[in-house]
Amino acid sequence: MNLQNITQQYLDIFPGDLSGSLQQRQTPNVLYSTVKPVGFARPKLILFNEELSQHTGLGKFDDEDLPFLAATDLPANVRTYATAYAGHQFGNWAGQLGDGRAIYAGEIKDENGRTTELQWKGAGATPYSRSADGRAVLRSSLREYLMSEAMWYLGVPTTRSLSIVLTGEQVIRDMMYDGNPQPEPGAVVIRTAESFLRFGHFELLSAQKDIALLTELTDFAIANYFPEIRTEGSLKYRDFFASVCRKTAALMSEWFRVGFVHGVMNTDNMSLVGLTIDYGPFSMLDSYDLNFTPNTTDLPGRRYAFGKQAQISQWNLWQLANALFPLIENADFLEKTLNEYSDHFWQQHDCMMASKFGxxxxxxxxxxxxxxxxxxxxxxxxxxxxxxxxxxxxxxxxxxxxxxxxxxxxxxxxxxxxxxxxxxxxxxxxxxxxxxxxxxxxxxxxxxNPRFILRNYLLFECIEEVKRGEKNMLNKLLHALQNPYQEIYPEFSVKRPLGYDDVSGCSMLSCSS
Incomplete structure (x- = not known):
């Protein structure tokens, strides 16, 4: 891969805490902290996405790229950092959160000028890890890799995954939050996106009343990700918010089209540019159920159930509106735009449903x-x-x-x-x-209407095989998810077997990863 093309535009613009310390702390008045990945002595490549690597301009993989994929022995031009953000979790203000185990490598531009951000997930703790260890396990890494690629080929806006590397260590996780932690194989995934900016980045700066930095971040986002906006002053920020609303409504309609349930629609998991981000306890629908949530942590309230996703996205946009109010300073506009969001979503939803019915x-x-x-x-x-x-x-x-x-x-x-x-x-x-x-x-x-969807029980079977060192199921799923509107493997286009109804990870999961 051509790692020398990785740049650090974000670091060149915004203030940061350059201490590199892993101390878990609040970092007011900065948007990032530099941090070094933990490094792993015995990495082993599980998956590499050749198509994505070519698409982003990184080129072909060779064995010398493994240390980069494992966030170990990095090139001199790569300066790693984690960003700070805040958010509402399950409807409650949680204050500063930040990327606790996502470490940025930077960004790369392809020959057409398209920018892709790169980050490791599971490469160690950052100043925003709170009490966590910053690691990831193979189970959750493989789920994110496969599901994000499945969504890409379904035509749903999403982050994507470049690679999975086993770290050679065991990571302790309590998968069902039932007081029964178990060791699992550790892994690092590299994920990519046009931008990893979240609603929570703006919520943090607004909560800290750092209006100057909030303005700078919003101007940066508009210039880099909303080139269609040509207005100035407060009108520019109105157009920006309206565009975020439109992108979010379009994403929700696509989730409904394919039957995707995110499971953790906290504001810090909402993409500014309308991508599906942060694959945790997600699921594709089996039996149609508007009240279905794949997240055991979401019980009994089912805040993030399938049928509530459009409503919750609107609630999350209200929180973004509150964060941007110091720039827009027009409550009537924000209220009108948010009220129109519902009409806009349902218009898209009904057109989408009409297409599904032909x-x-x-x-x-x-x-x-x-x-x-x-x-x-x-x-x-x-x-x-x-x-x-x-x-x-x-x-x-x-x-x-x-x-x-x-x-x-x-x-x-x-x-x-x-x-x-x-x-x-x-x-x-x-x-x-x-x-x-x-x-x-x-x-x-x-x-x-897809012929193939990546159901949780299929992921469960695949993960169990990969843990045993087998890749037959993995290779078949990769082939199937890249062709979701064809029936490549008829055995995958069937109902979830009854034997998986009560198996952890086959229908519902916790947030633990």
Whole structure:
């Protein structure tokens, strides 16, 4: 890889604490602290993303790159640092948080001028680690690598992963927060993004009343990530906030399209540029359930359940609005923009749902149709992804019971078959309102509905194999996730097996990693 191309624009602009100390502390009036990764004596490469490396301009991997991937023996041009931010966690103000185990290497520009930031996750403690050790384990690293790549190929805005390296050490984690900590293989992942700026970076500076630095950071963000904004003064900051709202609404619609549940939508996990960031106790939907949360820490309130994600993103934007108020100084504008966010999201959501059903446009009665569909999905415990796969192929001559058994987690009854049949009749009637052919309708569905999603039980099986030194499942998943709108492996396009219902990591997880 061409590591000499890594630059440090962020460090050249903003004030930082250059002591390099690992002491866990508050760092007022600075946005970053320099820190050295811990270094690992026996790193072993597990995965390297050749496509991403080429895409970012880093080029091909050779064995001499391993020390960089493991955050060990770094090139002279790489000056490592961690950033400070704050946030609301589960609805409560948590104060300064910061990247406790994410250490920045810098950024790189490709031949087209696109900038990509690089950071290690799990390379040791930073001044923002609080009481944690700054390490990561193979389990969570592999989940983040695979899921972020799966989201990329699904077409959902996301951070991406460049590599996973085993550190050669054991890390103690209490996976289910049940007082039963266990040693797990340690790992370091390199993740990439256009920007890792979060709502929490702005919340921190506003809370500290450091308006000068808040202004500088916002100007930096606009210049680097919102080039469409050409206005000046307070109008520039209004346009900036409105653009963040639009990007966030678009992201939420995409999460709903593919059935992704983040699990920890704290404000410090919200990307300024509308990316899916910080993959922890996430899940793809199996049975359709608006109240499903994959995060055991989110029980019993289910604040971050699937059906609440748009509402929570709006709440998080309110917190960003509060942080930016000293620059915008117009409460009416902020209130109006945030109220419009809901309308904007639902407009995108309904257009997205129309595409999933193969409708060329929306009609006045589609709200009623979508509500009827949601009730059917919930009552019959239907699999979100498989339902649309089967619906795309459906015609009146197909077997109703076969359809039901492929997609339902409930027992087949005459009543359930009758409900499904009634809905399919109403679906055919609604599809007949299209001005496009059935074949064109199905093509629209094929573009909107994945054949393959990376379910938690598949990740669980893969992780167990990799721990044993095997990579067959890993290689198959990589192939499948890179082609999610094709059915590469039919055995992956089935309901979650019943035997995984109560297995930790196959449906719900804790925040522990």
């Amino acid at each position: 409708f060329e446009n929306l009609t006045e009665k589609d709200d009623e149709f979508f509500t009827e569909w949601q009730k059917l999905m919930t009552d019959l415990q239907l699999d979100y992804t498989l339902f649309f796969t089967e619906l795309e192929k459906w015609d009146e001559s197909a077997g109703l019971q076969d359809f039901f058994e492929k997609v339902s987690y409930s027992v087949t009854t005459d009543e359930s078959l009758s409900k499904l049949n009634d809905f399919l009749i109403s679906y055919i009637e609604r599809r007949n309102l299209n001005n496009i052919t059935i074949a064109e309708s199905r093509m629209l569905m094929a573009k909107s």
